[in-house]
Amino acid sequence: MAKDKTHMNLAFIGHVDHGKSTLVGHLLLLEGAIAEQQLDDGEDKFRFVMDKLGEERERGVTIDLAHAKFETQKYEYTVVDCPGHRDFVKNMITGASQADAAVLVVAANDGIMPQTKEHIFLSKTLGINQLIIAINKMDVVDYSEDKYNELKDEISKLIASVGFKPSEVPFIPVSAFEGDNITEKSSNTPWYKGNTLVQELDALDEPDKPVDLPLRLPIQDVYSITGVGTVPVGRVETGVLNTAENIAFEPAGVTGEVKSIEMHHEILDKAEPGDNVGFNVRGVGKNDVKRGDVAGTTKNPPTVAKEFKAQIVVLQHPGVITVGYTPVFHAHTAQIACTFLSLDVKLDPATGQPKEENPDFLKTGDAALVTIKPTKPMVIENIKEIPHMGRFAIRDMGQTVAAGMCIDITD
Numbered sequence: 361m362a363k364d365k366t367h368m369n370l371a372f373i374g375h376v377d378h379g380k381s382t383l384v385g386h387l388l389l390l391e392g393a394i395a396e397q398q399l400d401d402g403e404d405k406f407r408f409v410m411d412k413l414g415e416e417r418e419r420g421v422t423i424d425l426a427h428a429k430f431e432t433q434k435y436e437y438t439v440v441d442c443p444g445h446r447d448f449v450k451n452m453i454t455g456a457s458q459a460d461a462a463v464l465v466v467a468a469n470d471g472i473m474p475q476t477k478e479h480i481f482l483s484k485t486l487g488i489n490q491l492i493i494a495i496n497k498m499d500v501v502d503y504s505e506d507k508y509n510e511l512k513d514e515i516s517k518l519i520a521s522v523g524f525k526p527s528e529v530p531f532i533p534v535s536a537f538e539g540d541n542i543t544e545k546s547s548n549t550p551w552y553k554g555n556t557l558v559q560e561l562d563a564l565d566e567p568d569k570p571v572d573l574p575l576r577l578p579i580q581d582v583y584s585i586t587g588v589g590t591v592p593v594g595r596v597e598t599g600v601l602n603t604a605e606n607i608a609f610e611p612a613g614v615t616g617e618v619k620s621i622e623m624h625h626e627i628l629d630k631a632e633p634g635d636n637v638g639f640n641v642r643g644v645g646k647n648d649v650k651r652g653d654v655a656g657t658t659k660n661p662p663t664v665a666k667e668f669k670a671q672i673v674v675l676q677h678p679g680v681i682t683v684g685y686t687p688v689f690h691a692h693t694a695q696i697a698c699t700f701l702s703l704d705v706k707l708d709p710a711t712g713q714p715k716e717e718n719p720d721f722l723k724t725g726d727a728a729l730v731t732i733k734p735t736k737p738m739v740i741e742n743i744k745e746i747p748h749m750g751r752f753a754i755r756d757m758g759q760t761v762a763a764g765m766c767i768d769i770t771d
């Protein structure tokens with residue numbers, strides 16, 4: 361793989377059986393990331409590639425990432441987990457697999473289905489702002505232009521309702537199985553004048569580096585290194601970390617001056633968003649900071665919330681969420697039990713429009729505005745001010761039960 365290409369994380373979303381795995385498998389093959397011999401024989405040969413990756417992920421085996429990577433002219437892509445997979449939401453939120461863009465797969469014969477809507481809303485909630493729509497299984501509808509246009513109109517309305525601009529979102533008629541319009545324009549769709557999927561992937565915007573936002577560096581680990589001292593380690597989410605700058609760790613409440621910054625054994629003057637660094641701060645000891653704390657500058661320290669308002673979507677909850685429920689919230693590197701103080705407004709999960717004031721409970725599939733009280737101080741930011749630090753996953757009983765974003769800090 362060429363080293364100089366910008367890296368992008370790509371998610372494939374859409375209703376079950378609409379062809380996400382088949383599309384990924386075919387794309388990897390056509391882009392040369394896997395060889396024909398690696399495919400099994402038979403009808404579902406492309407799908408097996410992703411199934412195999414999926415199984416390995418489920419077993420917790422480290423996958424050979426080369427299989428889930430491919431290149432376009434401009435970018436090197438890694439395919440991140442699809443929302444169907446268990447920890448997709450948590451990984452997206454904690455940044456482990458934050459997707460820079462998503463391909464929404466909608467089967468032309470089925471049209472918009474419940475998970476199509478859910479995944480569009482969830483993508484917005486998780487901060488995916490770039491979308492490509494693949495209208496799949498065009499072979500099943502005889503490559504009908506009318507069918508394509510009809511579905512394009514319906515999907516445009518749906519994505520507009522959650523805040524995407526349909527005019528900026530490319531639509532492509534494809535057959536994941538036959539390979540139409542994936543890397544080459546297909547003669548089966550002479551009426552289609554747009555780009556192939558790969559051309560559209562190449563035309564996505566580069567993920568922006570939020571250097572102009574305040575510094576936020578969630579701490580992943582804290583090491584003691586002989587000759588250096590205490591070294592907190594983490595990835596810069598926003599802003600710039602500079603040597604000789606005064607830093608505040610919250611909610612720990614300790615401050616100090618940055619003595620040195622290191623990345624991959626090299627000394628740096630400064631670190632930018634995306635950089636995984638270790639840094640040493642004068643006067644800060646091993647027990648003063650821990651995983652879940654966030655570093656910012658003393659001039660603009662991280663926000664410690666005692667109470668906040670949030671918009672959430674309930675993904676899979678075996679029971680109901682009521683006032684008083686106290687599951688664990690995962691935000692950046694922090695894991696903190698938080699109590700639902702009030703359920704304020706139930707929202708339409710497909711559009712985010714208000715549906716009901718003060719509902720008695722929330723169940724799987726519901727979206728709502730709620731008020732949350734962390735059981736101890738927690739760093740979280742208003743999504744409108746520092747989007748990268750405003751999201752959280754709610755975990756309970758070993759699974760991600762809900763996802764959300766902080767929309768207001770009230771205490």
Ligand code: GDP
Pocket residue numbers: 374375376377378379380381382383403404407496497498499500534535536537538
């Ligand atoms: P996923 O659940 O969204 O990942 O869907 P899969 O990729 O597993 O596909 C579901 C089924 O649809 C499989 O049997 C595929 O072979 C089939 N399929 C996927 N894409 C196409 C397509 O473009 N044309 C046809 N005819 N079948 C497809």
